[in-house]
Amino acid sequence: MNIKRIIAGALIGGAAVMGISFGAGHAEAKIEPGQYKYQAFTWGLIPTPVSNVRIVGDQFYSDISGVGPSDINRATIVPTKNGGILTLSKDPVAMWFGRIEFTKTAYGYHGTTFNYGGIPTGDVVLKKVR
Template sequence: MNINRIIAGALIGGAAVLGISVGAGSAEAKIDPGQYKMQSRVYGFIPYPDTNVKVVGNRMYQDFYGVGPSNSSTFEIDQTRRGGITSTLTTHPLMQWYARTEWSKTKSGYRGTNYVLGGIPVADYTLKKTR
């Protein structure tokens, strides 16, 4: 057996076990460009103030607490069949393993769950389109 195939199989298998999205599929349900309001709930029940979010192409810009500059936090979007996966500054699988938010399209916008360290859920988000 070829050693490269063994290594590739081990990496893909490890990524699947850890919940990392590898080849997530077509971008038909991508996160649409525009302005959004985001509500955060840490651990599913601790509410944080609304923040402003702007999506341009494959980047998401967040204004924490709605009072700072419009790009105080930048995320890269890895488009998926259900919506997208955002992670800080890159869509590299290692960064997605460390911290990612998985978004799915809903009737009123998007719903997301934030995961850290391979799959520990720490927050829920809702994105609602404005303007």
């Protein structure tokens, strides 16, 4: 058997186990553009300060803990069928190291933070500001 096929199969299998899809295609259900309030809960319990968020297209701009310019932190949103994945880059390796998977709710979006291939490390609330 060809060693390249074995390596490719191992990488694809490992990615599937870790929850990362390569080229599977995403539906175009985007996180709606606009202003949001963002709050993370580390391990589902420890709240972080509320931050201001602005979403423009597939870009996520946020301030630091509700103070400062609104574009200090920037991330990319990859659309999914239920919301989107927030990550530093669309690169699968970056998504493996850290991502937030958002799903649409009545108040905005609820997200789960994953690190190092799929270890859930907290929850995120993204509330739409009207």
